[in-house]
Amino acid sequence: MEIGTLLEKGQQLKEWSEIKMQDLQNIFTTKNIIIYFILINIIGFLIMYIDKQKAKKGKWRIPEKTLFIITALGGGIGTIAGMYTFRHKTQKVAFVVGFPVITILEIICIIYFKFMS
Numbered sequence: 584m585e586i587g588t589l590l591e592k593g594q595q596l597k598e599w600s601e602i603k604m605q606d607l608q609n610i611f612t613t614k615n616i617i618i619y620f621i622l623i624n625i626i627g628f629l630i631m632y633i634d635k636q637k638a639k640k641g642k643w644r645i646p647e648k649t650l651f652i653i654t655a656l657g658g659g660i661g662t663i664a665g666m667y668t669f670r671h672k673t674q675k676v677a678f679v680v681g682f683p684v685i686t687i688l689e690i691i692c693i694i695y696f697k698f699m700s
Contacts, residue, residue, distance in 0.1 A: 620657050627658030631665025631672070638671070651681065659686030 630653055634645040650672070654662045663682045665671065672678040 623653065623656055623658040624661030624664075627653045627661030628665040628668075629661075631662055632669055635669040635671040647677075650678070651685070654682050654685050655689075657689060659683070659689060 630645060630650065634650070637644050650662060659682055663686065666673060666678060666682065
């Protein structure tokens with residue numbers, strides 16, 4: 584390949600990466616982040632309700648790992664609210680301690696990266 588061709592390819596790659604960065608900045612707006620957290624917490628609340636109903640009926644349950652994943656993805660407030668609203672998993676230390684610890688760590692990380700960086 585010629586040097587001119589390589590320089591053109593490099594320029595095209597640079598332009599493409601700048602466009603992609605703008606796309607990411609348009610996606611990760613404050614409004615979209617707030618919408619995400621509202622939705623993931625509604626999902627967390629509902630998943631605790633659904634699992635409680637399945638437990639009452641003796642049906643196949645939502646895996647505990649899934650409940651923790653929803654919490655770790657930002658749904659901690661919803662899963663905690665659902666846990667106490669529906670009195671579900673309140674006897675399990677892993678949930679009573681785990682959900683709040685995950686949620687608190689996430690809040691600390693958000694504060695740190697938003698205000699300390």
